[in-house]
Amino acid sequence: MDSGVWSIRVCSVSRGITVFIVQMFYCRRISVLAPTYYKYLAVGMVPLILSELGFSIAAAVEAFIVGTFTGWERKAWIDGAALAIVMVADIIVAATMVIILYKSRTGIKR
Known part of the structure; x- marks a missing residue:
């Protein structure tokens, strides 16, 4: 039983789509909340997020092509x-949101 079921093979693409949606949401939040120079950072992150989605789709395609867990060992670098x-991308988004929210404090204690 070296071969997995289809749901294991699709796992990487479902994770990739979920991460894509979440990170695009946070990039949108950065572009809404931030001054102009942070908006360029949010726009610059889009190719990074798209490349992650591409690698996730490629991993799923390779999982269906290879078909076995032992054959997947040579292709695991894609995942x-x-x-x-x-x-x-998560580190960049989190650091940017922390900086934006820290700079937008009003000084009111309550």
């Missing part, structure tokens, strides 16, 4: 690259 891009 790892998608997760690395997600991590970088």
Whole structure:
């Protein structure tokens, strides 16, 4: 039983679509809340987020082509690259949101 079921193979693309939607939402929040120079950062993150979605789709396609877990070991770098891009994008979005929210404090204690 070296081959997995279809739901395991589709897992990376469903994760990729979910991450794409969430990160695009946060990029939209940055563009709404932020001054102009942060909007350029949000627009610049779109290719990064799209590349993550592309790697996730490629991982799912390769999982269907390879078909076995032992054959997937040589292609696992695709999934790892998608997760690395997600991590970088999450760090950029979180740091940007923290900076924007910190700078927009009003000084009211309550």
